[in-house]
Amino acid sequence: MSDAAVVGAGIAPGNGDLPPPAVVVRDLRHRFGSHVAVDGIDLTVKRGEVFGLLGPNGAGKTTTIRILNTLLPVQEGHVEVFGHDVSRSTMAVRRLLGYVPQQLSIEAALTGRENVSWFARLFDVPRRERRSRVDDALETMGLGDAADRIAGTYSGGMVRRLEPAQALVNRPRLLVLDEPTVGLDPIARDGVWQRVEQLRRSTGMTVIATTHYMEEADALCDRVALMHLGMLRAEGTPEQLEQEIGPDASLEDVFRHFTGGSLDDDTKGGLREVRSARRTARRLG
Ligand SMILES: Nc1ncnc2c1ncn2[C@@H]1O[C@H](COP(=O)(O)OP(=O)(O)O)[C@@H](O)[C@H]1O
Ligand SMILES: [Mg+2]
Incomplete structure (x- = not known):
């Protein structure tokens, strides 16, 4: 598709009754x-969905989302957020977005x-x-109950819920x-996702999350895209992708199928899981 066609499809007012999708990425x-x-990736995120951009470390996930939230320039290709071209309507895009960085x-x-109030002033x-x-x-x-405690005393899961709270004061779409x-x-991870899901249900907000934990995306994303070495290998609902591979396939199996390789060790749950698996093996052995 030519650039002009893409721009026309997303931006032109009165162009059909359909509002533009939350995000359109073409040949980025x-x-x-x-x-x-x-x-060279193509991607569409629908309004109101929880979309997972999945892939191992180094796949290009952070680079992709930093382009769509205007922190990196569009070098080649086309990106729209709610119909706004991110290279031309930078401020409009920033107003629509809440961003929680990896750091x-x-x-x-x-x-x-106080952490959240600081963002409210910033925004x-x-x-x-x-x-x-x-x-x-x-x-x-x-x-709510922990609001007046020093953030330094929060658990990891609470810290990871405080960050989206900061982004939310701006009422992003x-x-x-x-x-x-x-x-x-895993339990704290689940707590973060449950809150994100409730948020989506109560506000209709669109959510894009990157992760290299396949199993949580499987349970919690409406649709996912699998990214590997800068390219998208598959896109769809977790169920669709798994059914393509076979009965009882997991998203990890889907990923292996499309990349012909294995996920990095990180993806298998990290040191903690390895340690507990070893302990179990010792007990049983
Ligand atoms: N600022 C940068 N300068 C040079 N290389 C970078 C920079 N940011 C990312 N990269 C490289 O680009 C690739 C994709 O990185 P990134 O988008 O962070 O992947 P992911 O978020 O999937 O782990 C990696 O090989 C990474 O080393
Ligand atoms: Mg990253």
Whole structure:
């Protein structure tokens, strides 16, 4: 499809009754020097869905979402957010987006409420709305009771719920979470996803999350795209993709099928799981 056709399809007002999708990516390519991090991907994220961008470390997930949230320029290709071309309507796109980066963004010496209030000021939330928006955001992420505790005393799972709370004070229409659960134990990971799911249900917000934990995406994303070496290998609902492979296939099996390789060790749950698997083996042996 030509660029003009894509732009027309998304942006032109009165072009049919369908509102533009949350995100449209066409033939996106991104290089860091001679290294090609994103190698020609096409992607559509529908309004109101929880979309998982999956793949091992180095696949190009963070690069892709940093382009769509305007932190990196579009070098080649076309990206639209709710019909806005990200290279031309940068400010409009930023206003629609909440972004939780992979690196921690909270201040340990402040309380949960102070951390979120700081973002409310940063985003220019009107003063008279600040208090209620901050309360809502904390409540939505299940931190109402812990709001006045110093964030340094929070568990890993609570910290990872405080970050989306920061992004929520801006009332974004699209929430982008980069590895929201990395480093958490399975129960805390589940807690983060459950809150995201509730958020989507109560607000109709669109959510994009990257993860290299296949099993949690399987349970919690409406649709997923599998990324490997800068390319998308498959896109669909987890069930669709698994059925293509065979009965009882998991998303990990799907990933192996499309990449012809194995996931990196990280994906299998990390040291913690390896240790507990070893302990179980010793007990049984
Ligand atoms: N700022 C950068 N400069 C050079 N190379 C980078 C930079 N950011 C990412 N890369 C490289 O691009 C590839 C994709 O990285 P990234 O998008 O972070 O992958 P993922 O988020 O899937 O782990 C990796 O090989 C990474 O080393
Ligand atoms: Mg990343």
